[in-house]
Amino acid sequence: MSGRTGHGHTRRGLWRWRRNPLRRHEDIVEAWAVLVTWVVIVVGGAVAGTVAARAAGQEFAWQRADRQPVRAVLLTAAPATTSTENARHQAPAKVRWTGPDGTTRTGQTLVSTDLPAGATVTVWQDGRGFLTTEPPGPAEATAQAALFGTSAALAFGGLVYGTTALVRRRLDRRRYDLWGAEWDLVGPRWDQKTS
Secondary structure (H helix, E strand, O other): OOOHHHHHHHHHHHHHHHHOOOHHHHHHHHHHHHHHHHHHHHHHHHHHHHHHHHHHHHHHHHHHHHHHEEEEEEEEOOOOOOHHHHOOOEEEEEEEEEOOOOOOEEEEEEOOOOOOOOOOEEEEEEEOOEEEOOOOOOHHHHHHHHHHHHHHHHHHHHHHHHHHHHHHHHHHHHHHHHHHHHHHHHHHHHHHOOO
16 A cells, blocks of 8 residues: 555656646746756766865875975964863964075964974975965865865755756746636636626
8 A cells, every 4th residue: 555655656746747738838847947957966966076076186185295394493482372171272473494495484373382482393385485284184185175075066956956946936936827817717707606
């Protein structure tokens, strides 16, 4: 009995695809719109996710190749933290380091708190010698690239789904207008029969 109900439910869900005297042109358009939407969401979402993940992975690989750690000397003491948590705290401090071209440079970066002036720290510089952040490691880069890919696929799917929802809303409005026009023709006849 449950199989029969499931089969009936499936048949009801596909009524727009079968010949039916109650089926309207708007029903056919809606059926095609829904089908195309899901195909585009699945295929386009996979493509968008893959492209975004690969682009992010390439960017992270480029960052790992371009950025290098370098030893720097603190020119100012890093402020002490007032937190009692065991978390690693950082604060901005002025540092001096040697760039890739051999020149001495100074700049401000985040360093561990409670360090005195003159302490040696490791900072990251890009290929031009400017201070930058540490690039993500291979495992972290893979996880972030996957997150970017998933986000791109979901955003693409949401955009397509939202567009289809607007199309379906316009089709519903058109159906209501047609039903109203038909009722204007049929309604007076019903009133005559009931009087």
